[in-house]
Structure formats: C-alpha cells, structure tokens
Amino acid sequence: MAEFLDLESKDGVRMPWNVIPGTKQESSNSVIPVSLLYTPLKPFPNLPILPYSPLRCRSCRSILNPFAVIDYAAKIWICPFCFNRNHFPQHYASISDANLPAELYPEYTTIEYEPLPELHAQNHTPLVYLFVVDNCLIEEEIGYLKLALSQALDLMPDDALIGFITFGSFVQVHELGFSGGGSGIPKCYVFKGSKEVSKDKVMEQLNFFDRKPKPAAGVVAGVRDGLTSESIARFLLPASECEFTLNSLLEELQKDPWGVPSDQRASRCTGTALSIAAHVLGACVPGSGARIMAFVGGPSTEGPGAIVSKNLSEPIRSHKDLDKDSAPYYHKAVKFYEGLSKQLVHQGHIVDLFACALDQVGLAEMKVAVESTGGLVVLAESFGHSVFKDSLKRVFQAGEHDLGPASNGIFEVSCSKDMKIQGILGPCASLEKKGLLCSETVIGQGNTSAWKLCGLDKATTLCIYFDIAKKESPDAIGEATSNLFYLQFLTYYQHISGRMRLRISTISRRWVSGPGSTQELIAGFDQEAAAVTLARLVSFKMENEAEFDPIRWLDRSLIRLCSKYGDYQKENPNSFSLSPRFSIFPQFIFHLRRSQFVQP
Structure with missing residues (x-):
C-alpha cells in the first residue's frame, strides 16, 4: 500500500x-x-501559497496546472481538459523552460492561492461564533456549561466575533455591545418560542434600522447593503472587547424561570432559537464564515421543530416509531430543519450541536441541518462529561490534534x-x-x-x-x-x-x-x-x-x-x-x- x-x-x-x-x-x-x-x-508541509489570482481556461474554466502543454515561443498554454488554446497574460511574459511559475512545477500538483488584499475587496473577515444556550437545565448542568463556555472564550482568537442567545420558553438575544450614550445597560431582546419568527420581524425587533431607513425589499442585509457596523456590533463583538460582558452574562445565567409542572416536560423552543440565530447571522454577516454553536440539554417541546409534546404521559418517538411512520411530530420537524439548512447553506453558515442529556434531543430531525452545513455533533450524558469538554476545546485549541x-x-x-x-x-x-x-x-x-x-x-x-x-x-x-x-x-x-x-x-x-x-x-x-x-x-x-x-x-x-x-x-x-x-x-x-x- x-x-x-x-x-x-x-x-x-x-x-x-x-x-x-x-x-x-x-x-x-x-x-x-x-x-x-x-x-x-489535508495539511502539506511544503505547500506553496501564491499571492496572486489563478489563471483560468477561457473555455472550461479549469485552472493552469503542471499537465498543461506550454508553447513558450507563442506564450500559449493548452488546457488538458478541453484542449483549448489560451494566451498567457502580460505578467507571464517572462515565462520560459528555465523560468516557470510555481503552478507549472511538476511536483506542485496541489497548490494554494491567497490573492493580496488589494486584489480582493473583502479578503479578511474574522470568524464568527454565535452561542445558542439551552437554559432549561438543572442547576448542576448549568454550572458545568458555564465553566466550559468560559474556558472556550479564553481559547478564542481576540478578533473572533462572539454572539450570545439563550432559550427556554422564550428566546433571548443578548446585546453584548452597547453605546454609552444611553443607559449603558446591556439589553436582552425576547421572542416568543411557540411560533416561527421571520427574518424581517427579527431585524425590526432588534432595531437594526433604528437610525437609518430600511433598505428596499429583497435586499440581503450586511454592511454592504446598508446595515451599519454599529448595529452589527451590538450583537457580534470581538472576543477581546466583550469578554467582561459575556462572562457577566454567563455568571448570571440561571435556569428558565418559568415553572414546569411535575407531569410535564420543560418548555424548550430549540427550533425557534436556531431559526432566530440564523436570521441574526444572515442580517449581520451574510456570505462570511460563521458557526452557530447550539448547547442543548433535552427535547424540543415548543414551536417549530418540536419532537414531542410537553405531557410526560406521551413518550418520545423511538426507532420503531420512525420505522412505522407513527411519530406525529417527525415529518413537520424535518421539513422545518430542511428549510433552515437551505437558509444556512445560502448564507454560508454552520450549525454545531452539543447535545448533553440522558434524554433524547431530536438529532434525527436536526441532522439534515448539521450534515448539509458540515457542522459537528457531540453527544454526551452531561455537560460535565470529559467527552463534551475535550471536544469543545478541540474546536478552538491549536496544536497537534486541532481540527x-x-x-x-x-x-x-x-x-x-x-x-x-x-x-x-x-x-x-x-x-x-x-x-x-x-x-x-x-x-x-x-x-x-x-x-x-x-x-x-x-x-x-x-x-x-x-x-x-x-x-x-x-x-x-x-x-x-x-x-x-x-x-x-x-x-x-x-x-x-x-x-x-x-x-x-x-x-x-x-x-x-x-x-x-x-x-x-x-x-x-x-x-x-x-x-x-x-x-x-x-x-x-x-x-x-x-x-x-x-x-x-x-x-x-x-x-x-x-x-x-x-x-x-x-x-x-x-x-x-x-x-x-x-x-x-x-x-x-x-x-x-x-x-x-x-x-x-
């Protein structure tokens, strides 16, 4: 071999x-x-990174490579895929058998291009991490989760943008960056978890266009389309600037205050929370790398994406129920997450699921969103389990085993x-x-x-x-x-x-x-x-x-x-x-x- x-x-x-x-x-x-x-x-030790844009075939759009046939006298290269003849541009004028560009070296069949910033309009965009945290947990689990998230924050790059959402009966979008012109007190925007919220409604309620007229219908949000950087900075802030605020929010994080009767499950609106998270990222950083990191501790019982009712007398669907097509919530939940996955793929954003519970959390329904976006799934019994803590560290920690x-x-x-x-x-x-x-x-x-x-x-x-x-x-x-x-x-x-x-x-x-x-x-x-x-x-x-x-x-x-x-x-x-x-x-x-x- x-x-x-x-x-x-x-x-x-x-x-x-x-x-x-x-x-x-x-x-x-x-x-x-x-x-x-x-x-x-795949990491290669001597991979060349070229500081200019690649040369494409005019016909099939494949890129100049070592298998192309070169006519040095006529300054022409023949594409090995479609056999089309292409002229070299002016900056390749000095090409010869003894003076080859790196992309024509026989050993460089794999090569990378990173054009200089002036050649690319938006060549540098920090990574974005939006935490979506379930607060329908027992106090002990919340304590474990707080500690793990605090440690994760310490491992993040200083320029990484951070956002924070919590959910239970309601979804709370927390404002991390706030101007001193007002009260100077961070706000929390609350959405009802029992119904789906549109992107326009989310943007309106979060006051994205408070001091500026809303752009024409059909326009995608983002800095390029009229959304101010100040509006974005209220919800996505560099780790170095929001560390104190976020640690304060984590310290104050408590179990969902809405009481749960003894014969019922907690009211948990996982689907609504993920949908609002997707809308926030779609408004703030469309087309840029971002991760929704969902920390879930039980089944969704409220709003779109619910997998079971609140009544404990009704069992959660099993594998046999899915095989027999007798799970009443399954198809509706899958359809919701399919729609969510299409939205996230269009935006270029990822969903990671950290599900730590002895009960089911609905992964069968949610997997379409995780798979299509290339997200991570970590299943453990508790947020205090080493599987969860070590996995979360590996997302951010640089070293021999980093991702x-x-x-x-x-x-x-x-x-x-x-x-x-x-x-x-x-x-x-x-x-x-x-x-x-x-x-x-x-x-x-x-x-x-x-x-x-x-x-x-x-x-x-x-x-x-x-x-x-x-x-x-x-x-x-x-x-x-x-x-x-x-x-x-x-x-x-x-x-x-x-x-x-x-x-x-x-x-x-x-x-x-x-x-x-x-x-x-x-x-x-x-x-x-x-x-x-x-x-x-x-x-x-x-x-x-x-x-x-x-x-x-x-x-x-x-x-x-x-x-x-x-x-x-x-x-x-x-x-x-x-x-x-x-x-x-x-x-x-x-x-x-x-x-x-x-x-x-």
Missing part, C-alpha cells in the same frame, strides 16, 4: 482504481465503483470529457451547477459540478463517484497520450486567519481497456480505499432506499468481485486464490457486514 500512501501524501487523494476501466461496460463489471476519496484541506477549522467553502470538480460526476457523499450541499460533466445517475449530492462546504477542517474527506461515459470498443484507444485522463479539484474557502484561499489539486490517471487489462486493473487496486467507498455507499443506500438489504448487497458485491478477479478452477474450492492487492478486502467486508452500522 506504500505507493497509494505516497499519492495521498502528495494530493490528499485515494482511489479504489488507480488504473481506470476504459469503458462503461468494463466499469460496471468491475463491481467497485469508479470513485475517489479527497481531503480538501484546523475553515468555513464558507465552495468545492468544484473538473474532469476529462469521458467521465461524468454522479455525486458526492459528505458534508456538503449542491449548488446545482448543471452541465456536461453531470451524470444521469445520481449518488448523494448529484446533478452538479459545484458544492457548498459551509464547514470543513483538515480531516474532512469527500467521497466522489464517477460514471464512465466511454462506450466505444477498446480498439479506439490508440495513442499513448489518449489513454490519460485528468481531474481537478477547486476548494475556495475562508481560512482560520479570516482570509479567503483557493486550493487546487490536479491529478492524472490512466485508462485501460480490452482483454489484457485485468492485470493492470489489479495492479492499481487500493483495497483500503475500496472498502471505505463501498461502506459509504452502503450507508447512503440504507438511509435512502426503503427495501435495501445491506448484508445481501455486500455479499453479492464480494462474490462478483472475487469471481472476476480471483483465480480458480470451477467446482474446486481449494483452487481459489486472490492477488495480494485484494487479499485483505474480503476481511474488510466480513467485519463491515457484522458491524453495528449494518446489522439491523
């Missing part, structure tokens, strides 16, 4: 087939789908014309960029060649599935150059420093086709990557196909793979043997089919 690890260390890519079946039929017969695992922000979080990313794929993109399985949302690269068959987030990655870190890995479009006979592959294909991945993201960056990875692999191609396919088979892509595909099918039998499907896939690539004599089981390239794969499938992830 050493050569595959070397490829991963170079570009962050692992492929089950490093030599690709050359036609649609051969790809189908190979059992394991043509796919790859890509880690967009290196980034945000507000856009991911694009370019590929040679004989491949089509089926889709991606991972924490992303489709941007619906349809075109010739999109396959008719869809897996995961498909029918697009661009995706939104609201939240990603250095361990985030996307699984991309491809469809082979070639249908002609193997004889059509003639010249040595025609059996190469190329893939390019573009990840545009907001670095933890606040600057926008663009990472480019361009890779090349070979097609093989015809009777003698089996041994070449075997030589390029990565059984670890194959096990991961197959496991992700099984997980996706289990969730989306009602009558899918995962164990039977895995068994049939393994049998088909062994019958195609194994050596054996018919009716003689002892004669069966597999190449070392496949030898561990059956063990992977054996343990997968017996694991708790697949067993009913």
